[in-house]
Amino acid sequence: MLALIIAITLYLRHRIQVKYRDLSIIVFLLLLFMLGLQYSDYTQAKNQHAQSFQMVTFITQIAQEKHVRKKTIFVNSTQLSDGIVVKLKNAYYRVNLNANQTDYTLTRTHLIDSQINIKK
Template sequence: MTFYTYHYLTTQHSTWQYLRIALLIALLVAFMGLFFYYLRHRWNVKYKDLSIITGTLLLLVLGLQINSLVSLRSASEQTGEITGIVTNVAQQLRVSPKKLAVNATTSNTNLLIKAPDGYYRLDYNSDNSAYLIEKVTLHQPKIKLVKE
């Protein structure tokens, strides 16, 4: 069973997004350079072809980046929900949120919380508007803690 720390949940943003943005900027610069070079030397058709290929790659990477940002936004909203739950549980257990770990990165009905003094299960009511914290004992737990 995998548990994720509060620090992991709050700093889970992907660093490869920055790599895509850098690739996007590099393609934009290459496209502009090739296109302007083609405009200066209209007799050399290879720069026109290279600028079309670069422009197509630029549009492809831009589309992937927009899709990725939309999915990152929804993931951030779901992570915000789970971090809110962890902070509420930390207040009720009277511990720091940094000492807690949860078994999911999105909020669902089967959440287990790993605290310094044991494991807790969140038992939701029928409309998921409230929950009860119940201490549980795991038999032969195989715990993997993801910190960062």
Template sequence: MDFYSYEYLISNQDNSRLIKLIVVGLLVVIIGVFFFLYMRNRFEIKYKDLGIIFATTLLLVIAIQYNDYSNLLTTQKQTGQITGTIKETAKQLGVKPKQVSVNSTTQTDGLLVNTPKGFFRIDFNTDGSSFLLEKIELHNPKINVVRR
């Protein structure tokens, strides 16, 4: 069973953003070059066609970027909720948040928590604003703590 450390949850997990920004920048430069070549040689239609192809590709990449951005906002919101839960759990148990790990990256009912004081289950109320912390025993636990 995988447990995720506090450091893992607060670290930025989207390393592909830089690559996507480089691709967008490269496409903008290519479109600019083809536009320049087309304006210089108006009788060469191939530059116009290639510019249109790359502009369409740029629009597709921008649409994908927007989708990834909205997914990132949702993930950050969920991560913020779970890290808040970890902080509150650590406070109640008298341990540091860095010593706490959970079995899910999102706030779900029945969340399992691994601490130096043992394993606990968190049951949330209906709106998720408060929770019940209950000590449990795991039989044959095979724990893998995912760290940053």
């Protein structure tokens, strides 16, 4: 931002010299690009937070439906999506979501490799 102010000041002082005008345009475009990157990162973080909140709601709903504690439910993803695997007690279930993620179906599934690492 400071570089843009300096470049504009130099351009206005020396209007005949084109290099200051070009320099101010380059700095402005660079600043605009950096702001775009920051906004993109912000919206991505906001979406991830919203999806994580959906997963918390989903786990709470499964706990109420299956009459188990939330701490005993394990999932293989932090974001709610079609095809995630849920572990309830000693059974594994695949989650099938509808198109707008308002309905789900738990389908019993079996693992090929039973050696899994559970991270809390």
